[in-house]
Amino acid sequence: MMTNKWSMQPLPEMDESQFEQWQALLESRTGMRVTEQRKTFLQTSVGMRMRELGLSDYQNYYNRVSQHPPGGMEWTLLVDRLTVQETSFFRHQASFDRVQRFLAERSDKGGTIEIWSVGCSTGEEPYSLAMLAQETLQDSGCYFGISATDISAPALAKARQGIYSDRKVEALPRERAEQFFTPLEKGRYQVVSQLRDRVCFSQVNVLELSKTPMHGMDLIYCQNLLIYFRRWRRKEILNRLAERLAPGGLLVVGLGEVVDWSHPDLERDRDPATLAFRKRVSG
Numbered sequence: 001m002m003t004n005k006w007s008m009q010p011l012p013e014m015d016e017s018q019f020e021q022w023q024a025l026l027e028s029r030t031g032m033r034v035t036e037q038r039k040t041f042l043q044t045s046v047g048m049r050m051r052e053l054g055l056s057d058y059q060n061y062y063n064r065v066s067q068h069p070p071g072g073m074e075w076t077l078l079v080d081r082l083t084v085q086e087t088s089f090f091r092h093q094a095s096f097d098r099v100q101r102f103l104a105e106r107s108d109k110g111g112t113i114e115i116w117s118v119g120c121s122t123g124e125e126p127y128s129l130a131m132l133a134q135e136t137l138q139d140s141g142c143y144f145g146i147s148a149t150d151i152s153a154p155a156l157a158k159a160r161q162g163i164y165s166d167r168k169v170e171a172l173p174r175e176r177a178e179q180f181f182t183p184l185e186k187g188r189y190q191v192v193s194q195l196r197d198r199v200c201f202s203q204v205n206v207l208e209l210s211k212t213p214m215h216g217m218d219l220i221y222c223q224n225l226l227i228y229f230r231r232w233r234r235k236e237i238l239n240r241l242a243e244r245l246a247p248g249g250l251l252v253v254g255l256g257e258v259v260d261w262s263h264p265d266l267e268r269d270r271d272p273a274t275l276a277f278r279k280r281v282s283g
């Protein structure tokens, strides 16, 4: 990190029009809404990056970032700092219980079960799905593959490595931890390669789902991503995801993340502990 006189000074206040510019840029490129309450977070994250670059003017930095296309290095780095990547293994147990019932039922049909974790962050969610699929399908003769996507390239790089702290891994039931992780030095653990090989990570912006090849998915799991988006956008994305489901496939969304969405080809699950939709076989 670059150190200079500027790096020692307090951050200047981002004025309202600058904040609005940053808000608009982020929302148009990622869908994420940074509300007024999260202005400090935005200001601190942008300011920290500017310090690293030795810059002191928000406008100057904004011009530099906005003039380059989203694929550029600076945007990639910044978007990683501005997205919330909090996650954990088996984060919402009731949703994973629902997935387990679905997998057990789906395995009767045989073949390959295609799973997609949308907004997978640093990998805990797709690896949880992989552990569950491995446990549920092991004697079924079914194969499974997991696609895991996120907008953040640094989060995906961590996910591909599959290395986690002892705090995260030791919170799992001991049998799972022993079966699916190898201890490394310094209290870290790595997901075993047999499980890592089942998960294919790739960078996908959910605002650009038309560019992705995923279709015919048996299970789409999308949690704690849509909450950062406006309601109309959440519905748009769910409509696109619904199109990617195979007949009989299951879409699992975070509880309460969408309240008034329905789709003609999908039937809402009755279980009130989860928010899940099943694609009609004739749909």
Ligand SMILES: C[S@@+](CC[C@H](N)C(=O)[O-])C[C@H]1O[C@@H](n2cnc3c(N)ncnc32)[C@H](O)[C@@H]1O
Binding pocket: 029, 030, 031, 032, 083, 084, 085, 086, 087, 088, 091, 118, 119, 120, 121, 122, 125, 149, 150, 151, 152, 155, 204, 205, 206, 207, 222, 223, 224, 225
């Ligand atoms: C809070 S994490 C959720 C992780 C995981 N799904 C879970 O429930 O634990 C939200 C993730 O969504 C990703 N994200 C935000 N905007 C996105 C977009 N437009 N396209 C794809 N991923 C996005 C972030 O990078 C972050 O990793």
